[in-house]
Amino acid sequence: MATLSFDAVEKRYGAVPVLHRVDLEVADGEFVVLVGSSGCGKSTLLRCIAGLETISSGELRLGGQRVNEVAPRDRDVAMVFQSYALYPHMTVRENMAFALELRKHPETAARVADAARMLELGHLLDRYPKELSGGQRQRVAMGRAIVRRPKVFLFDEPLSNLDASLRQQLRVELRRLHRELATTTVYVTHDQVEAMTLADRIVVLDKGVIQQVGTPDELFFEPANRFVAGFIGSPSMNFLKKLEAGVWVGVRPNDVHIGGGGTGPVYRAEVEVVEKMGFEAMVHLRLGDERLIARVEGAPPAGTVELSFGRSYRFDAETGARRP
Amino acid sequence: MQTPGPLRMILVHIALLAVTLLTLFPVLWVVKMAVEPGQALQLTVNPFPTSFSLQNFRDVVSTTAADGTWLFGWQLLNSLVISGATALVGLCLACTAGYALSRWGFPGREEAMGLFLLTQMFPGVMMSVPLYMLLERAGLLDTMTGLILVYSTTSVPFATWNLKGYFDTIPKDLEEAAMMDGAGRWTTFTKIILPLARPALAVTGLFAFISAWNEFILAATMLGDERRYTLPIVLKGYVGEFSAEWGHFAAAAILVSVPVTVLFFILQRHLVEGLTAGSVKG
Numbered sequence: 001m002a003t004l005s006f007d008a009v010e011k012r013y014g015a016v017p018v019l020h021r022v023d024l025e026v027a028d029g030e031f032v033v034l035v036g037s038s039g040c041g042k043s044t045l046l047r048c049i050a051g052l053e054t055i056s057s058g059e060l061r062l063g064g065q066r067v068n069e070v071a072p073r074d075r076d077v078a079m080v081f082q083s084y085a086l087y088p089h090m091t092v093r094e095n096m097a098f099a100l101e102l103r104k105h106p107e108t109a110a111r112v113a114d115a116a117r118m119l120e121l122g123h124l125l126d127r128y129p130k131e132l133s134g135g136q137r138q139r140v141a142m143g144r145a146i147v148r149r150p151k152v153f154l155f156d157e158p159l160s161n162l163d164a165s166l167r168q169q170l171r172v173e174l175r176r177l178h179r180e181l182a183t184t185t186v187y188v189t190h191d192q193v194e195a196m197t198l199a200d201r202i203v204v205l206d207k208g209v210i211q212q213v214g215t216p217d218e219l220f221f222e223p224a225n226r227f228v229a230g231f232i233g234s235p236s237m238n239f240l241k242k243l244e245a246g247v248w249v250g251v252r253p254n255d256v257h258i259g260g261g262g263t264g265p266v267y268r269a270e271v272e273v274v275e276k277m278g279f280e281a282m283v284h285l286r287l288g289d290e291r292l293i294a295r296v297e298g299a300p301p302a303g304t305v306e307l308s309f310g311r312s313y314r315f316d317a318e319t320g321a322r323r324p
Numbered sequence: 325m326q327t328p329g330p331l332r333m334i335l336v337h338i339a340l341l342a343v344t345l346l347t348l349f350p351v352l353w354v355v356k357m358a359v360e361p362g363q364a365l366q367l368t369v370n371p372f373p374t375s376f377s378l379q380n381f382r383d384v385v386s387t388t389a390a391d392g393t394w395l396f397g398w399q400l401l402n403s404l405v406i407s408g409a410t411a412l413v414g415l416c417l418a419c420t421a422g423y424a425l426s427r428w429g430f431p432g433r434e435e436a437m438g439l440f441l442l443t444q445m446f447p448g449v450m451m452s453v454p455l456y457m458l459l460e461r462a463g464l465l466d467t468m469t470g471l472i473l474v475y476s477t478t479s480v481p482f483a484t485w486n487l488k489g490y491f492d493t494i495p496k497d498l499e500e501a502a503m504m505d506g507a508g509r510w511t512t513f514t515k516i517i518l519p520l521a522r523p524a525l526a527v528t529g530l531f532a533f534i535s536a537w538n539e540f541i542l543a544a545t546m547l548g549d550e551r552r553y554t555l556p557i558v559l560k561g562y563v564g565e566f567s568a569e570w571g572h573f574a575a576a577a578i579l580v581s582v583p584v585t586v587l588f589f590i591l592q593r594h595l596v597e598g599l600t601a602g603s604v605k606g
Contacts, residue, residue, distance in 0.1 A: 052500050073506040085497035089519045098515075099505035144505070 002063030002151040002184055003028050004049065009058035011044055011208075018044050019208045022058070029182040033195040035231065036205035042188045045205070046154050049186060050079050063151060078145035079154040082161065084137045086129040086144075092116075093125040096143045108147075115143040118177070135166045142174075146181070155187040159194065171197055192232050196220070204228050226250065226320035229313060235282060237313070238292035247323060248315040255310035256294035258283065258301050266308045274300045357574035365570045380575035387558075393551060396558075402468065403537060403554045404583070409472045410536040411529045414479035418528065419521070421480075422487030423513060427499075437488075440481035451477070452545045459546060466548045474542050479532040486531075490524035491517065526594035534584055555580045 004026035011019040019041045026032050034042040047053040048060065051072035060067055067075055078099075086095050093112060100108040116122045119139045129137055138158060145153055155174075159167045175198060178185055189195055195202050196216045204211040204219065204227070212224040216232075223229035229237045229250050238256065239248045267287055275282040281300040285292050285307070294307065314323040328336070352371035360366075361377040387395045425433060455474050456465070464470030494517060502512040518525070540556040547553055553561075559580060562573035588595070 050500075050504060052503075072500075072503045073508065077504065079501070079504045081497050081501060083495060083497045085495070085501035087498060087502075087516060098502075098507075102506045102511065144501075148505075 003061075004152060004184060004186070005061045007059040007061070009045075009048065009060055010056045011041070011048060011053060012056045017208060019048075022210060024203060024210065024213065026184060026186065029184055031178050031185045031187065031198060031200045032203060033187045033189060033199035033201075034203045034205060035189055035192055035195040037190060037231075040205040041208040042190075042205050043156055046079075046156055046186060046188045049152065050077055050154055051075050076148075076150050077152045077154060078148050078150040079156065080138075080141045080145050080158045082157040084129075084141040084158075084161075086137060086140055088129055091126050091128055092121060092132070092140050092143075095129070095140055096147050099144070099148045111147045111149075112143075115146045118146065118180070119143050119173075134162050135170065138162060138170060139173075142177070146177070149181075149183075151184065153183050153185040155185065157189055158187075160189070160191070167194075174198060193234060196232065202232075204231060223250075223313065224322055226315040226322075229315065229322075235293050235295070239315075240287065240290050240292065241317065242288055242290060244314070246317050248317055248320075250313035250315060251292070251309045252311070253282065253293045253295040255312065256285075256292060256307055257310060258294055258296060258305050258307050263310070264308060266306050268304060269307055270304055271300075271302050274302075276300065354574045354577055357570050358578050361571070363569040363571040365568065380571040381579070384572050384576045384579060389551065395550065398551050399553050399555055399558050402552060403556075403580075406468055406471050406475070406554060407533045407536040409468075410475040410479050411533040413472060413476045414483040414532040415525060415529050417476075417480050418483030418487050419518065419525065420513075421484045423491050423517060425484065425488045426491035427496075437485075440484055443478065443481045448478075448539070448541050452542055455542065456545055465546060466552055468552070471543060471546050471554075474546060475532075475536045475539065479535060483528045483532060486528045487521065487524055490521055494520055523594045526591045530587060530591050530595070533587065537580075537584055 006022045006024040009019060009022040034045060036042045044053060048055050051070060055068050062075060096112045096115060097108050100111060116125055119142060121139055121143055124132060124136060159170055171194060187198060199216055201213060201215055202219050203213050206227050212219060212228045219228060219232045226248055233252060235253050237250045237252050239250050241248055243249045269285040269287040271283055272286055273284040280295055280297050283294045283296050283300055285294060316323055349371055356371060356373045358380050359373045359376050361379055385396050389395050425437060459465045459470045498516055499512050502516045538556060540560060543554045544557050559573060559576050562569045562576060
């Protein structure tokens, strides 16, 4: 277990910068999720922690010690890959024991048994990876990381190859595991739902620059800029340009009140499409020539409606920065 | 898809039958010549033996030199040792070279790959003179070591290309996972990469073995003493300019093909895996 600190870390491929001056402190035992769309540098940042990518400038400290020049195998960091990267010629047991056997660890068998019990893999220990389902492979990959009891866990989009229901189930399992083990964890995903449900703190990245660092609630209720506001929350925040000069007005779908309930001005809008989701419905509206979505409980409206906003945000039309 | 009509089926089968006969006849003739007594070349329409004797085999196996040395035994051993060593040298050098070429960019990488290909373009005959001169200077003419080196000049480049191609299909994630698990480069190579490349190693090794086993021209050029001969030279010896012992030739030909056939059967499982390797994602 360890703290993790980035001090002005940069990564360039040739002259092309991928990460710009990353400053970040991860506390001991914290679960930090890096989110951003593809190509934002989140995976590169993770690989820098692993030692699979070198850092161009700045300093990375693990447990207070500079690790810029330390080889991956000496960092005591375990990583779960998107592809799982299970050794195909080894059984589940051998896969999980590999790291400890390299170190001739005396408790290898006990540790593997322990991890297998924790992940309910006991009955699969003598199978080969090709004989397992996607979810089982994912659990073996986690088991391989757990048996090592490393300083830090790294996860690189570990759930992205699984179907939705399995993803949700493993999300809960991951959360439970983290509570049990309390190991410092850095988790990369492009899925903001995963980020919101798993993280102690979320780091939002865009084009290699950290946009905001905060708890899920901080990011949801107090986004620093338009990018974060649009990225966090599902369906995403509505942005309207024509209500106020030089400003994007942002309203979350649950703050769009149809037929009253909000404060401030009342607008008239047309209902275009209604997506029914059982308990609630997503109502797609047209306000002038701009579109927005309202989350509505109960019977969805039709035709022309009156709407008002609950909480709204203002972002600079030029820079996207949040305005008071 | 529509089922082909009866006429089409008959025509297809006639064509298949013709090709099968064309392939089988020479083999059957060799068997016929080997098991019928006598040394005449008889290309009769009937491919099946009319009489049976193992005399030709006995003659071939019991060939001895003037001083009573058991020639066939030595020659068989020569062939086995030379082919086995060629395969071994080829695999050992090629697996490390192929891995390096597959995983790292370094100055001269492209050129090395190109040169490796270039060596494959020249036929053995053309290489025989320079190779002969090199061996003579090194004092390795008429030795097994010399011939193994000569064969390696073609087996190493081929094996390198082959194995590089296979290593390319092994995901990099696996190596990175091993490195995170605490393995160094060498451990990753021996514990992860090589076991996964087993099918490719089997195909490549077998190919090097068979090429060396069947090679005639370079062997005939580099070897002088009949005690050092490999089996293809022996085979050629039965059919000379002035006399042709077709019975002995046929018997020897069958004996020569036995080890390769056995190897094929043993490695068959890996062969199929190796030839289709990379086509299906695991």
